[in-house]
Amino acid sequence: MNTTDEITEWLARNGRKALDLETAKQLAAESPQLWYVASYGAKGYLVGKMTMQKFSQRHILVDETGQVVLFPTVEGAVAFLRTELKVSNPHVFNF
Numbered sequence: 001m002n003t004t005d006e007i008t009e010w011l012a013r014n015g016r017k018a019l020d021l022e023t024a025k026q027l028a029a030e031s032p033q034l035w036y037v038a039s040y041g042a043k044g045y046l047v048g049k050m051t052m053q054k055f056s057q058r059h060i061l062v063d064e065t066g067q068v069v070l071f072p073t074v075e076g077a078v079a080f081l082r083t084e085l086k087v088s089n090p091h092v093f094n095f
Helices: 006-013 021-030 075-084
Strands: 035-039 044-048
Touching: 006 021, 021 044, 035 075, 044 075
Parallel strands: none
Antiparallel strands: 035 044
């Protein structure tokens, strides 16, 4: 049974270990579907890419130090996805 997911496999094929900005731009250009915005508690909102197999920290946008990139508002995160990653219709999780 294969325990990896398509994003982890993509990262490995492209010599990457994390979804930093440069990598996210590459991945979004190849696969603009299934990007999302989700709450990260009181700290803000994060951006990630869904997979059908499992959740992994590798699916969340991080900065150069490996820390989760957070946005103060949902609108800011959505605007980032639209302008920086060219993802026209990201999903927003409201919970």
